[in-house]
């Protein structure tokens with residue numbers, strides 16, 4: 202499958218693109234089923250909500266992300282190496298794609314009640330590559346909407362050169378900076394259904410609310426780089442990879 206010209210233009214203009222109904226619903230269900238034991242037992246490596254909170258007075262751990270999922274289950278690898286999406290990734294990256302397993306190699310959760318808001322940020326803050334030719338592939342394993350923590354994006358933000366003052370010291374895009382407020386007003390979202398995929402550039406500002414429903418929201422996210430965009434030696438991005446050719 203390839204993107205048509207309108208979709209490709211939309212990705213390049215907005216820095217993200219929703220592809221409805223991309224993955225088979227059965228595959229999503231199989232992935233969801235395979236996540237259960239990892240979620241229930243919080244099998245390491247994980248990221249917790251508490252790591253994200255400035256202050257916490259609880260000793261409880263709420264799962265936020267199952268990390269390093271590629272090596273956990275065959276069905277996860279099947280999705281991450283799916284051949285149908287490769288031509289699309291190559292269109293966007295304008296070269297072959299390489300699956301980088303260092304960072305977004307995750308099942309993301311928004312647990313009912315105890316999840317937190319994900320503030321506006323660019324994913325490049327986590328990563329160390331020669332350039333920004335990196336795209337994340339988000340798979341909705343079930344319905345996603347604002348109340349359960351759907352991702353929102355700021356269209357065109359991947360093309361903006363921001364100043365340091367627009368971010369806090371943890372590289373969160375400040376909600377109360379005057380310039381930022383104007384941009385945040387332009388935030389866009391599309392409700393997702395099981396099997397929908399969202400592609401987003403590593404510079405695109407995105408955020409997600411906490412989940413205020415009583416059902417967990419579980420999604421899959423991985424990242425690919427253009428083959429010529431090498432991880433910087435000695436950084437945590439310089440890690441195991443899978444060439445998708």
Ligand SMILES: O=C(O)CCC(=O)C(=O)O
Nearest residue numbers: 309319324407408409422
């Ligand atoms: O679901 C979330 O909390 C946000 C996830 C996110 O920002 C990401 O995967 O880049």
